[in-house]
Amino acid sequence: MIAREAARGVQAGRARAETQTVTSMRAGRHLRQLAFDVTGIAVAVVMLFPIYWMVITAFKPGRDILTLEPKWFPAPFTLDNFKDAIARPFFLEDVRNSLVIVGVMLVLALLISFLAAVATARFGFRGRNAFLVMIIGVQMVPLNALIIPLYLMLDGVGQTDALPGVIAVYLAVVLPFMIWTLRGFVANIPAELEESAMIDGCTRVGAFFRITFPLVGPGLVATAIFGFIQAWNEYIIAYVLLSSPGNQTLTVWLASFTTNHGPEWGPLMAAATLTGLPVVAFFLLLQRYLAGGLTAGAVKG
Amino acid sequence: MGVAITTPDHEPAPTRPGPFRTRLLPYGLVTPSVAVIGGILAFPLGMLVWLSLQHYGLRELIAHQGEWVWLDNYRAILVDPLFRQVIFRSLAFTFACVVLTVVLSTLIALLLLRVRRAVRVIVMSALVFVWATPVIVTVDIWQWMFDYEFGVINYLLTQLHVGNFIHHNWFDNPLQGWGVLVVVAVWGAIPFVTITVFAGLLQVPGELLDAAQVDGAGGWQRFRFVTAPMLKPIFLIAICLSTIWDFGIFNQPYVLLNQRPSSDYYTIAIYSYRESFGVSQYGLGATIAVLMVIVLVVVTFLYVRETLKVAEIQ
Numbered sequence: 001m002i003a004r005e006a007a008r009g010v011q012a013g014r015a016r017a018e019t020q021t022v023t024s025m026r027a028g029r030h031l032r033q034l035a036f037d038v039t040g041i042a043v044a045v046v047m048l049f050p051i052y053w054m055v056i057t058a059f060k061p062g063r064d065i066l067t068l069e070p071k072w073f074p075a076p077f078t079l080d081n082f083k084d085a086i087a088r089p090f091f092l093e094d095v096r097n098s099l100v101i102v103g104v105m106l107v108l109a110l111l112i113s114f115l116a117a118v119a120t121a122r123f124g125f126r127g128r129n130a131f132l133v134m135i136i137g138v139q140m141v142p143l144n145a146l147i148i149p150l151y152l153m154l155d156g157v158g159q160t161d162a163l164p165g166v167i168a169v170y171l172a173v174v175l176p177f178m179i180w181t182l183r184g185f186v187a188n189i190p191a192e193l194e195e196s197a198m199i200d201g202c203t204r205v206g207a208f209f210r211i212t213f214p215l216v217g218p219g220l221v222a223t224a225i226f227g228f229i230q231a232w233n234e235y236i237i238a239y240v241l242l243s244s245p246g247n248q249t250l251t252v253w254l255a256s257f258t259t260n261h262g263p264e265w266g267p268l269m270a271a272a273t274l275t276g277l278p279v280v281a282f283f284l285l286l287q288r289y290l291a292g293g294l295t296a297g298a299v300k301g
Numbered sequence: 302m303g304v305a306i307t308t309p310d311h312e313p314a315p316t317r318p319g320p321f322r323t324r325l326l327p328y329g330l331v332t333p334s335v336a337v338i339g340g341i342l343a344f345p346l347g348m349l350v351w352l353s354l355q356h357y358g359l360r361e362l363i364a365h366q367g368e369w370v371w372l373d374n375y376r377a378i379l380v381d382p383l384f385r386q387v388i389f390r391s392l393a394f395t396f397a398c399v400v401l402t403v404v405l406s407t408l409i410a411l412l413l414l415r416v417r418r419a420v421r422v423i424v425m426s427a428l429v430f431v432w433a434t435p436v437i438v439t440v441d442i443w444q445w446m447f448d449y450e451f452g453v454i455n456y457l458l459t460q461l462h463v464g465n466f467i468h469h470n471w472f473d474n475p476l477q478g479w480g481v482l483v484v485v486a487v488w489g490a491i492p493f494v495t496i497t498v499f500a501g502l503l504q505v506p507g508e509l510l511d512a513a514q515v516d517g518a519g520g521w522q523r524f525r526f527v528t529a530p531m532l533k534p535i536f537l538i539a540i541c542l543s544t545i546w547d548f549g550i551f552n553q554p555y556v557l558l559n560q561r562p563s564s565d566y567y568t569i570a571i572y573s574y575r576e577s578f579g580v581s582q583y584g585l586g587a588t589i590a591v592l593m594v595i596v597l598v599v600v601t602f603l604y605v606r607e608t609l610k611v612a613e614i615q
Contacts, residue, residue, distance in 0.1 A: 033415075033417065036412060036415040036416050036420075037416050037417055037420045039412060039416075040412055040413070040416040040420040040421070040423070040424050041420060041423065041424075043409055043412065043424055043427075044420075044423050044424045044426075044427040045427075047424075047427045047428060047430075047431050047488070047491070047492075048427045048430060048431070050431075050439065050442045050443060050446060050488070051430055051431065051434060051442070053442060053445070053446060053453060054438070054441075054442045054445075057445065065451070066450075066451050067451065068451065068456070068467075069456065070451070070453045070456050111333075112333045112334050112337060113334065115330040115331070115333060115334070116330060116331045116333070116334040118330055119326075119327040119328075119330035119331045120327075120331070122327075123326065123327035123330075125324075125327040125328065127328075128327070131331055131335070134335075134338070136605060136608065138338060138342060139542075139545065140545060140594070140597060140598060140601065140605070141342070141346065141594055143549070144549055144551050144570040144573065144574065144590070145349065145549070145570075145573065145590035145591070145593055145594055146342070146345045146346070146349060146590075147574070147577070148349070148352065148577045148583050148586055148587055148590070149344070149345035149346075149348035149349045149352060149587070150345045152348065152352075152362075152583075153344055153345055153348065168337075168341050169341060171337055171341070172337050172338050172340075172341035172342050173342075175334055175337060175338055176338065179334060229432070229433065229435075232435060233435035233436050233437065235436070235437045235552055236551055236552070236574075240578070251435060251437045254437055254438070254441065255437070255556070255560070257441075258556075258559060258560065263441070263444065263445070263559075265445050265448075265451075268441055268445070269441070269442070269445065272438040272441050272442065273438075275435055275437075275438050276433070276434045276435055276438045279433045279434065279435060280430065280433045280434070282433075283429060283433045
């Protein structure tokens with residue numbers, strides 16, 4: 001883009017054959033580029049500021065948090081808020097619950113959505129459109145609207161206040177979007193690749209696992225990240241379905257920091273940092289694949 | 302991810318007259334998802350409608366037996382002035398959020414095309430960071446930043462001479478309070494939409510834009526007549542999903558108002574939740590939820606039809 005503009009600029013400059021014009025144009029372009037870059041940095045700062053504020057609040061001692069003139073850096077620095085947060089009852093249990101729920105849900109969801117994605121991207125079959133309509137339609141129903149009947153239904157089979165009930169609900173909620181996304185990735189891989197492998201002597205299943213499966217990897221990662229975020233961040237279903245403190249998830253645990261006198265900011269910000277950490281870590285861990293996934297699966301044409 | 306959701310795909314391979322087993326294969330592949338989605342969601346959906354036709358309170362919950370009242374719940378809710386207020390407020394809130402989200406995200410995505418590589422990496426990382434942070438966490442952060450006594454925002458606004466915001470409680474005045482909620486919701490929605498639109502922008506062929514420029518099209522015209530039409534499917538899905546999410550918003554007002562929002566801050570989801578779990582009127586709560594879905598279907602009908610059209614053509 002820049003090179004193209006530069007080339008265009010150079011041509012225009014030649015036509016005028018006036019060195020001075022070229023210099024001033026170059027300066028103008030330089031200035032414009034600078035303006036864009038500065039705006040970009042400003043956007044990043046505004047977007048990131050709340051996160052920055054959470055992290056430094058978490059590291060501040062109590063007397064530095066409740067000041068009329070805020071301190072922009074955590075100096076002096078303390079880990080007391082984190083110690084306080086971790087020492088709250090049921091922290092470890094709730095971390096474990098969150099990990100179990102999200103982990104089990106994600107493995108099942110990836111498997112199930114991949115099968116459906118292959119079916120809808122690779123096969124024309126009767127009922128395919130009806131299936132796609134259902135996938136879109138289900139996303140129209142806000143989860144909050146279903147809390148009451150979900151609660152009553154799971155209560156009927158003894159699955160309230162139990163992890164399998166929550167896992168099942170999350171699975172059903174996350175699947176439609178995951179199928180729709182994965183379907184795009186699978187469809188983008190030309191079927192001819194598989195066919196030529198079959199001509200070279202692969203079986204259909206063999207061709208699929210040797211050719212299509214590796215290529216759809218970034219798509220699986222992107223979809224997994226989406227599912228992870230959805231499930232890890234979910235609050236209201238977990239809040240309603242899981243009543244005993246030892247059975248709850250991290251997001252519900254986080255809500256317990258708000259007492260009748262309002263929230264305790266230091267420990268709350270420390271706890272919020274801890275809750276957000278796994279998602280960010282998961283993201284960073286898989287980011288390498290994600291970058292490929294973004295371009296590979298992105299909108300072509 | 303959502304980036305791939307509008308991927309135009311190749312013509313689905315025509316069903317080959319193969320052996321019986323091969324023809325059944327796709328059905329086998331979709332069976333698990335149909336079973337899970339149908340098994341978990343179909344029954345509650347039906348039950349939601351069924352509940353909305355009954356008087357179902359705490360006594361009925363314990364007895365597992367509601368009292369059939371036909372459309373009485375609907376009649377009661379539809380004449381309830383609070384319900385009309387809440388619907389109107391939710392729609393206005395959704396409209397403001399969706400417009401702001403899509404416009405700002407598109408501007409940021411266009412900006413990302415012009416900045417140098419290093420700046421692009423920085424902005425992208427910031428977006429990913431915000432996106433990855435759980436909503437419940439971000440709402441806590443905003444609550445802290447908007448705290449009336451020690452919040453950093455009151456301090457900054459006072460320092461910047463916007464006015465005297467010392468000990469200013471943003472939620473005293475509902476209009477200001479809803480303004481804060483819009484800021485929080487739009488801030489949270491920008492990363493997803495920006496990254497999606499940016500991925501789409503990268504696919505717009507440069508030659509087309511060059512050709513338009515040669516033909517004398519200015520910057521706005523190039524966006525309006527070349528880029529925007531190519532991104533139509535992306536805008537459709539972004540608007541549609543944002544509408545669904547913003548209309549059903551629950552966590553932001555619920556947490557920002559210390560889990561005890563006054564009726565000035567009811568969104569339709571909070572109203573339904575309150576009727577059900579606050580005062581144990583499960584029948585009325587279900588009625589509100591059904592009406593919420595109906596309003597949403599009406600509002601998003603056109604988008605969904607267009608989106609489906611896009612998926613069918615390909």
